[in-house]
Amino acid sequence: MDNFILILIYLSLGFAMRRVPKFPTETPVVLNTFVMYVALPALVLQKIPSLHFSWDLLIPALVPWILLLLVSALILVLGRLLHWSRDIIVALLIVLPLGNTSFLGFPMIEALFGGDWLPYAMIYDQIGSFVALATWSTILAALYGTAQIGPDGSSQPAQKVTPAAMAMRILTFPPFLALLTGLLMKSWTYPPLLQTTLDNLAGTLVPLIMFAVGFQLKFSVAGERLSPLLSGLGIKLLLMPLLVLAGAMLLGLSGKAVQVSVFEAAMPPMISAGAIAMMAGLAPRLVAALVGFGLLLSFITLPLWAWLLHQL
Secondary structure (H helix, E strand, O other), rough: HHHHHHHHHHHHHHHHHEEEEEOOOOOOHHHHHHHHHHHHHHHHHHHHHHHHHHHHHHHHHHHHHHHHHHHHHHHHHHHHOOOOOOOHHHHHHHOOOOOOOOOOOOHHHHHHHHHHHHHHHHHHHHHHHHHHHHHHHHHHHHHHOEEEEEEOOOEEEOOOOOOOHHHHHOOOHHHHOOOHHHHHHOOOOOOHHHHHHHHHHOOOOOHHHHHHHHOOOOOOOOOOOOHHHHHHHHHHHHHHHHHHHHHHHHHHOOHHHHHHHHHHOOEEOOOHHHHHHHHOOOOOOHHHHHHHHHHHHHHHHHHHHHHHHOOO
């Protein structure tokens, strides 16, 4: 519980410091860059050696892709029944299947389950969420996006993404490189100095991430239809983890890999996916509301999911 309270404190600090002029608007960008290139790779290298290879690893690797197919089909059906615009449907297709599985998922799993559960979350995030972000979300934004916001704030035509560019994005993504490196070096014991360095750098992950998230947290529903917002929040925070849990029970699966997959499926919409949708001009106010309210509500739903999983 102490770790969960710390997460709320870091989040609140970030939200409060947004009003302090000493913190520029670029603060989240700088912090997220440090996390992406330093803290998160350090955490991956720190935790991967404790990962034991088994068939259970297929569960967190496959669940995100199965959910992507199921949720996308559901969004298309709901969009037709509720007469949503194409922009809303595509925005939901980009944002809903992908959860905040690293920036929020890792700290929450460590706080509510323990650090030894993190390797399964890393498989879910890197094999599932990140690869889907670099492919699925990017392709949809390129095909259906109406505009991108340039460095000067002006509207620009959406850029097309080539397969080579997507492959390069995946292969040069620092946490993914750290995952590959950690798997290759799994049987090698880190020297004490390297281990201490990784521990210290990984320790910066939670406060920096939650501060950055709090700093850019926004809530707005002005001018938006409530049906896609309420449907999106219900699908993301309740239906997706319920589908994973029900599927696991039907197949007779259990263990850490299953529980982590359920919990990661319960994460609110991914901030990076939301940024892609907004940069492409796809229902930006709806996307901002999904990310903001999803994050806020997740501090209620995630502890409930954790409690339920501990009872099973």
